Amino acid sequence: MKFLNVLMASVFLVAPALAQDKLTEVTILFPGTGTVTNFPLDVAMNEGYFAEEGLSxxxxxxxxxAAVLQAIISGQADMGAAGIGPVLNARARGEDVIFFYNHNVRSTMGxxxxxxxxxxxxxxxxxxxIGVGTPxxxxxxxxxxALQEAGLTENVDYTFLPVGPGGLAAAAFLRGDIDAYVGTRVDAATLTSKGVVLKDVTPEKYLSFFGNGYxxxxxxxxxxxxxxxxxxxxxxxxxxxxxxxxxxxAVLAYSALRNPLEGSxxxxxxxxxxxxxxxxxxxDRTTWGMHHxxxxxxxxxSLIASGSLNDPSIDVHQAYTNQFIEAWNTPK
Known part of the structure; x- marks a missing residue:
C-alpha cells in the first residue's frame, strides 16, 4: 500500500504497545481538514482499536x-471519505470506486x-x-x-439569497436578511456558537439522504x-x-490532535x-455502516432531478457493498 505525499496536515497514530512492523499501514483521505465530523477515526486511533485489528x-x-477519489483510483491512497454524487459520476466514467461504510447515515445537510x-x-x-452558502x-x-415537494416554487413562494457559510450566515440571520438557512452540520455548529439558536425543519424524507461515507x-x-x-x-x-x-x-481531545485549530x-x-x-x-443501533x-x-x-448525475442509467446499487456488516457489528 502506497504512501501519499500530500502537502496537508496528517497524523500517524498507533498503539505504542504494538510494534509498527506488525501492523498493516492504511492511508485514508478526507475531503477537508475538519476532524470532529469523523471523530470515530480519532477514537479508533487513540484507543488502540485499529492496532488491535492489525492496522496502522x-x-x-x-x-x-474529487481529489479523494483521484488518489484512490491512482493507488496513492487505500480509502477515503467522499460524497455520493462524485462517486456515481466516477463510476459512470468506468472508474473502480465503491462505498463500503455508510458513515453519515442521516443527511449532513439541513x-x-x-x-x-x-x-x-x-x-x-x-x-x-432562504439563505444558502453559494448560488x-x-x-x-x-x-x-424539498420545497418543491412541499408545494413551494422558487422565486414565487420563496427566494434563495447567497450569504456565505458559517459566520456569514449567522450575521445574515442576526441582521434579519434571511428567515432560514440551508447548510451542513458544520454551518449549524458555527451558527450555534455565534448565538443563533436553530430549529431543524428538514422534511423527514430528506433526513435519510445520507452524507459522505467511506x-x-x-x-x-x-x-x-x-x-x-x-x-x-x-x-x-x-x-x-x-x-x-x-x-x-476525550473524543474532542483526540480530534484536536489531528486538527488543533478546530479543537481550540x-x-x-x-x-x-x-x-x-x-x-x-x-x-436501530445494530447495523452500523449499512447502506439501504x-x-x-x-x-x-434527487440527483437526476437536479441534473447532477451524468449518467441517469447507472445502476446505483452496484456502487455500494454491505458485505462486511455482520462482521463489523459482531464482537470479535
Whole structure:
C-alpha cells in the first residue's frame, strides 16, 4: 500500500504497545481538514482499536471528494471519505470506486430556522428568504427538491439569497436578511456558537439522504478483505464509545490532535460533535455502516432531478457493498 505525499496536515497514530512492523499501514483521505465530523477515526486511533485489528491508519486531508477519489483510483491512497454524487459520476466514467461504510447515515445537510421564528415545517417558509452558502452549491438543489415537494416554487413562494457559510450566515440571520438557512452540520455548529439558536425543519424524507461515507476500490476489497473488515469493526467500536456523553471530552481531545485549530474553539468543537453524533447513529443501533436500497433510490431520483448525475442509467446499487456488516457489528 502506497504512501501519499500530500502537502496537508496528517497524523500517524498507533498503539505504542504494538510494534509498527506488525501492523498493516492504511492511508485514508478526507475531503477537508475538519476532524470532529469523523471523530470515530480519532477514537479508533487513540484507543488502540485499529492496532488491535492489525492496522496502522494514516489520515490526510485533500481538497474535496474529487481529489479523494483521484488518489484512490491512482493507488496513492487505500480509502477515503467522499460524497455520493462524485462517486456515481466516477463510476459512470468506468472508474473502480465503491462505498463500503455508510458513515453519515442521516443527511449532513439541513434546512433550519431560528428557534423562535414560529416555523415548524418547510411549508412555513412560504414568502420567506432562504439563505444558502453559494448560488449553485449542492445545498440549493437539496432545498429546492424539498420545497418543491412541499408545494413551494422558487422565486414565487420563496427566494434563495447567497450569504456565505458559517459566520456569514449567522450575521445574515442576526441582521434579519434571511428567515432560514440551508447548510451542513458544520454551518449549524458555527451558527450555534455565534448565538443563533436553530430549529431543524428538514422534511423527514430528506433526513435519510445520507452524507459522505467511506469508499475504496473493488480491487482493494478483493485483495485485502481483512483490512476492510478490521477497519469497519474498529470504527464501529469507536463510534459506540464516542457517542457516550461521558466520553465527549476525550473524543474532542483526540480530534484536536489531528486538527488543533478546530479543537481550540471549545464551544464550536462541542457543538460540531453534537451535530455529528446525531448523524452517524443508525436508527436501530445494530447495523452500523449499512447502506439501504430505498435511500439510494431516493438519492438517484434527487440527483437526476437536479441534473447532477451524468449518467441517469447507472445502476446505483452496484456502487455500494454491505458485505462486511455482520462482521463489523459482531464482537470479535
Amino acid at each position: 491508519v494514516k489520515a490526510e486531508a485533500v481538497d474535496g471528494s 434546512i433550519a430556522v431560528k428557534a423562535d421564528a414560529g416555523v415548524d415545517s418547510v411549508e412555513g417558509l412560504r414568502g420567506k428568504v 449553485d452549491g449542492s445545498e440549493v438543489a437539496f432545498a429546492r427538491s 469508499v475504496t476500490t473493488e480491487a482493494f476489497i478483493a485483495e485485502h478483505p481483512e483490512v476492510i473488515e478490521g477497519f469497519g469493526r474498529a470504527y464501529v467500536r469507536a463510534s459506540e464509545w464516542g457517542i457516550l456523553p461521558e466520553n465527549k471530552d 474553539d471549545k464551544v464550536y468543537a462541542g457543538n460540531l460533535y453534537e451535530e455529528s453524533k446525531s448523524r452517524i447513529v443508525p436508527i 436500497k430505498d435511500e439510494w433510490d431516493a438519492w438517484r431520483e
